[in-house]
Amino acid sequence: MGQLLQFVLLGLSTGAVYSVLGSSLVGVYAATGIINFAQGAIGLWSVYAVAALRTDGTLVLPIGSVVLGDEPTPMGLAVVIGVVSAVVWALAAHFLVFRPLRHAPVLAQVVASVGLMLFLQALVQLRFDTENLFALPVLPDTTVEFAGAVINVSDLILAGVAIAIAALLWAYFRLTTLGVATRAGSEDELAARLTGYSPDRLAAIVWAMTGAATGLIVILAAFIIGLNVTSYTFYVIPALAVALVGRLTSFGVACAAGLVLGAFQSVIIWLTTKDWWPEWAQAGLGDAVPFVIVVVALFLMGGKIPSRGSLGEVKMPEVRIPRIRIVPTAAALAVVVAAVVLTSGTWRFGVVTSVILSLIALSLVLLTGYLGQISLASMAFAGTAGFALSKLTTNWNVPFPFSMIVAALIATAFGILVGVPALRIRGAQLAVVTLAAALAIQSFVFNNPAITAYEGNLIADPTLFGIDLAVRDGTNLVTLRFSFMVLVVVALATLVVLRFMGGSTGRAFLAVRSNERAAASVGINVAATKLLGFALSAFLAGIGGCLIGYSRGQLSAGSFTVMVGLTLLAMTYVGGITSLAGAFVAGVIGPLGVGYVFLNQTLSLGEYYELIAAGSLLLMAVLNPVGVAGAVAGAVDRLRARRHHPEPDPPPPLTEPTAQAGAHV
16 A cells, blocks of 8 residues: 555656646647647746756857856856846747647647747757766755655645646636736637737746746656656647646636646556566557547547637638649659659668658648648558557568558558547647557557567568568668659559549538538438548558558558657648649658758758748648649739739820810819
């Protein structure tokens, strides 16, 4: 009993972080209607800023740095600076990113939030020595004994700070004039403006408060939970889970749920040390719990989560119906063939990778651009197929191409499972589900030694009719045979998808995207259409994951991380998430594609790739939601319109007699 109590209390430190992040998400949603996926990343900067200050007294800035002294900065001053830095980032996010997107489609808000998360994480990795910085203690390092358990006083303090922050946020929204005005503006923005309150200024206050709260809690907890770039970024997933338990309205429920979740995850860690605990549940189960909570919370309370009242009509980016044209298709294939034949080594690997990534990006175009279902789990589906392919080819000797098809069907099953919540929820809430699912699959499946192997998952080389299609032959990094096999598979899959998107299925997708009730009124089965979209998208991503596996020869979890998937989503949105051309652009500029090879080998800027990708996503989301392909297509359409309907010549200037006659009239 003493051990159980001790592990429950050990989880309070992490639970306190979940609680404060969850309370902050509730506050931001109440003020802006935005689910901020970057809330954890805002705290990430502050915790590393404090670590740098307390190491050598250096104040690291986004550009440059300031040395505050020859000795480490005193604890109190370092904490204040760290909290202020979190407030600055929160206000910058409000004024530069989310304020311009206040009336934008939910898709733009979600991808901008994801882009900000990627941007801050990439910037932290560039600006700080993340490998050698360590968090120093801020809270007292003392213990007390109770009921046979040794309790860290710091854990209790953190829980108290979390409860105090939730109480302060509740008091602000309930007991202050500005807080009540913020709540009123969330229900009717026009009414708030008519009473003299600016929703933007009210939102800025909330952003500053939640930024300070986030910065403070992660700084206080850093010594206990350690410094890890990815962990702090993805603390937002359990925070979203507890915020959804509170229906994005209750600070108290979110706070309590966060503490309980942290304690429960700690108890799971304790249980894994028991002999009777199953081997398959040794790793990743704690990370899968938030996904279960999110799904259950949204299924039970999805209809009770309030939506924000806003001004103006929100429209999704324009969709272009694809048509298969022989000449452009042949020209595109010829360009790719020439690129494969004329390159070698790393450049040919980049070309092949770009072709594969374009297929995974096409799965995003199909599901998000055409069907309107925001999914952040495409790379998880690709990884599922990739690891299944390893088992199929090495353990059961399933030949190519059947091994690839079966593996993609396994990914399809995962896609349908993740898509089930879409029958009840949509928009940003669905994005939360898919991101939580991606993290759960990564932790519980990809990083689970009972399912995958840490030493790498070998994949047998593909052969067809006795022809060896292996990626390497001893002299070439990527053989021509393998390159052409990838091109044929991707081309066939793309053409099949184009037929779907250009036919009745595509029209049903667009109808559901536009208005689900209207689609149902004309006889479209909305539930079946959504599940079909998730199935097709997961199958395409699965084929792409298999091709990635064949191109590597063996797989590890690092090939399909959530961050890689989010980066590809960023590139797809930059390319144009509602068009086929956007998928091709995403493939070219995607991770390890041709654009990356050019950036890394020609310009020696490979370390800045993630920062550039995230920055491009933010710019596109704010300034050009239709992406590069959409902007180019729009410009071409305008030129054609001018050619077929030229502007009339201006009337000739009035001559002097005509002017005089007009004067007499």
